[in-house]
Amino acid sequence: MKHVFVFDQDKCSACSACMMGCMDQNDIDLAAGDQCFRKTYDNEIALADGSTYCAYISAACMHCTDAPCIAACPVGCLSKDPETGFTVYDNTNCIGCKSCAMACPFGAPRYRASDGKMVKCDGCNERVKNGLKPACVCACSFGALTCVTEEEYKASGSNKACSALIDQLGLKKK
Amino acid sequence: MNKIAIVGFGGAGYNAAKEARSVDPEAIIDVYSDTNIGPYNPMLTTYYVKGAIPYEALFPFGPLEEIAKELNLHFHGNQPVTGLEPSEKALIFADGSRKQYDNILISTGASAVMPPIPGLDLPGVFKMRTAADAVALKKMLEAGKVGSCLVIGASWVGIKVVEDMVAYRVPCTLVDGAKWMFYVAAFEKTAKRAQQDLEAKGVPVYCEQMLDHIEREENGQLTAVMQNGRRFSADTVAVCIGVRMNVGFLKGSGIEMNRGVLVDKTMRTNYEGIYAAGDCCEALDIQSGTHRNIGVWFNANKQGQVAGANMAGRHMEFDANVLVNLAHYLDYDFISIGDISACKPEDEVYEYEDHKYYIRAVKNSEGIKCINMIGSAGSNGVVKNAFIKAIESKHAGLDIKTICFLREKGFPDSFIDYLGGTSID
Numbered sequence: 001m002k003h004v005f006v007f008d009q010d011k012c013s014a015c016s017a018c019m020m021g022c023m024d025q026n027d028i029d030l031a032a033g034d035q036c037f038r039k040t041y042d043n044e045i046a047l048a049d050g051s052t053y054c055a056y057i058s059a060a061c062m063h064c065t066d067a068p069c070i071a072a073c074p075v076g077c078l079s080k081d082p083e084t085g086f087t088v089y090d091n092t093n094c095i096g097c098k099s100c101a102m103a104c105p106f107g108a109p110r111y112r113a114s115d116g117k118m119v120k121c122d123g124c125n126e127r128v129k130n131g132l133k134p135a136c137v138c139a140c141s142f143g144a145l146t147c148v149t150e151e152e153y154k155a156s157g158s159n160k161a162c163s164a165l166i167d168q169l170g171l172k173k174k
Numbered sequence: 175m176n177k178i179a180i181v182g183f184g185g186a187g188y189n190a191a192k193e194a195r196s197v198d199p200e201a202i203i204d205v206y207s208d209t210n211i212g213p214y215n216p217m218l219t220t221y222y223v224k225g226a227i228p229y230e231a232l233f234p235f236g237p238l239e240e241i242a243k244e245l246n247l248h249f250h251g252n253q254p255v256t257g258l259e260p261s262e263k264a265l266i267f268a269d270g271s272r273k274q275y276d277n278i279l280i281s282t283g284a285s286a287v288m289p290p291i292p293g294l295d296l297p298g299v300f301k302m303r304t305a306a307d308a309v310a311l312k313k314m315l316e317a318g319k320v321g322s323c324l325v326i327g328a329s330w331v332g333i334k335v336v337e338d339m340v341a342y343r344v345p346c347t348l349v350d351g352a353k354w355m356f357y358v359a360a361f362e363k364t365a366k367r368a369q370q371d372l373e374a375k376g377v378p379v380y381c382e383q384m385l386d387h388i389e390r391e392e393n394g395q396l397t398a399v400m401q402n403g404r405r406f407s408a409d410t411v412a413v414c415i416g417v418r419m420n421v422g423f424l425k426g427s428g429i430e431m432n433r434g435v436l437v438d439k440t441m442r443t444n445y446e447g448i449y450a451a452g453d454c455c456e457a458l459d460i461q462s463g464t465h466r467n468i469g470v471w472f473n474a475n476k477q478g479q480v481a482g483a484n485m486a487g488r489h490m491e492f493d494a495n496v497l498v499n500l501a502h503y504l505d506y507d508f509i510s511i512g513d514i515s516a517c518k519p520e521d522e523v524y525e526y527e528d529h530k531y532y533i534r535a536v537k538n539s540e541g542i543k544c545i546n547m548i549g550s551a552g553s554n555g556v557v558k559n560a561f562i563k564a565i566e567s568k569h570a571g572l573d574i575k576t577i578c579f580l581r582e583k584g585f586p587d588s589f590i591d592y593l594g595g596t597s598i599d
Contacts, residue, residue: 035552041578055574071189071479072472074215075227076234093231095221097502098551102509103472105559107579111552 002085011144014042021139072103086123182282186452186478193482210251212238219308220334293388332414359510451477
């Protein structure tokens with residue numbers, strides 16, 4: 001059953017609780033130079049009409065249906081979990097070449113300097129497989145970030161909200 | 175029943191077989207290879223040499239026997255195809271026999287160039303492309319038989335051989351015939367910086383050195399003698415001066431070629447039912463609108479997938495092909511995005527440098543032509559995507575997330591402006 005992350009930026013305040021949840025779940029050691037898989041952005045962006053747009057965004061791997069990082073990895077570390085649809089990885093043979101980062105249009109793969117390997121958001125695959133929500137979703141107090149099955153997503157009519165987000169982010173619709 | 179032949183079994187061939195099988199479970203898929211080993215990734219050879227991965231990891235899709243069984247392939251190892259009759263969709267073999275198919279994929283890859291220069295056949299002179307090349311070099315290095323190495327060719331492979339030598343603490347010198355390193359992708363200023371940084375790591379670099387011949391000294395060392403008379407001596411010499419596409423067997427067949435086989439977006443050649451993918455083909459480059467070989471692993475895999483789908487009857491296209499060169503070596507990252515040869519002296523140059531990044535880019539009124547970046551590995555995909563989007567839709571600008579991402583990564587607003595602007599509609 002494929003899962004999708006749904007982000008409603010109208011509910012997001014960029015409080016970064018999702019980042020904290022991610023760091024806790026994945027033992028991200030910022031002091032050692034690790035980078036969190038999920039990032040929040042609180043940015044003022046100038047609009048063409050002269051006004052300012054306050055962008056509150058929470059972003060991590062988009063778990064693309066046809067994920068380019070999978071084809072780009074020279075050692076075959078990345079794959080799709082057939083059960084959850086998340087883009088997962090086994091970095092045992094990762095050579096740290098950063099080809100996945102070059103393929104990803106969202107900058108999702110992170111290089112972990114401590115062992116020279118790439119890591120990324122796997123959608124909290126094991127949690128989801130065991131009926132739990134991803135850590136970032138659990139941490140979001142405002143309901144801005146949710147994770148639902150594709151069926152739930154379609155039934156909820158969220159595809160309209162998602163389309164709006166895709167339009168706003170300037171992403172290509174498939 | 176659809177009869178498919180795949181000639182050459184690397185990343186492109188494997189992905190074609192996989193996709194064709196998923197679309198058409200009944201198809202007969204014959205695979206021809208001039209070796210008897212499974213699909214491996216040439217890019218991994220130097221990583222195997224320095225011990226970053228075990229031998230099995232050279233084969234990212236698993237053992238050949240398992241692949242053949244899982245995908246129900248008829249694998250014909252050590253059976254090179256010597257000719258093609260495209261109008262008949264027939265393959266010709268060394269013994270003169272021929273076999274007809276409904277669809278044929280040419281995925282024969284490329285080989286390391288070893289030009290007919292005297293001395294290149296001397297023991298101790300080696301190339302780096304195949305799994306066998308990697309095994310031989312690793313054996314030599316582990317035996318402690320290499321006291322010094324001369325790497326000829328500041329290519330993407332050459333720089334990785336340098337990295338291997340540094341990993342084994344073997345003194346190494348890098349020479350190149352071009353005016354500066356990474357000549358086909360780097361601006362002069364970028365290259366000089368990369369050279370300086372490499373030399374700071376203990377690797378001397380000499381450019382504008384064209385090889386004349388290699389000779390054996392009385393003390394057993396090899397000496398590469400340059401056309402300008404300069405001599406470089408070492409225990410071993412790595413020749414890494416580029417690759418040649420394996421398309422010789424197609425000469426005179428009627429298949430349209432430049433250096434490689436020309437294909438459209440479906441990876442089809444000028445003949446119906448004949449496809450090509452991977453390092454042996456030239457697909458459409460969206461920046462120049464012409465055919466180009468962009469020999470990266472991602473392209474080989476995707477092109478193979480596209481060809482496999484189309485051979486099995488499901489329409490698929492390969493798109494967004496732009497020139498990209500990525501070099502990651504000795505904890506150093508350099509990327510070039512776009513066509514450096516399209517840059518003109520009158521074009522607008524952008525240059526930026528801080529403790530983290532070096533960026534140099536060129537554009538004119540038509541858009542960005544080429545971007546060089548050092549130290550930006552984690553953001554390369556985002557910048558490449560912005561570059562592609564600017565080609566596809568000239569006035570699209572950047573999206574909010576890209577702006578936020580680049581700012582958070584420490585890129586200056588001047589570069590974000592250069593890419594498409596910090597201001598959105």
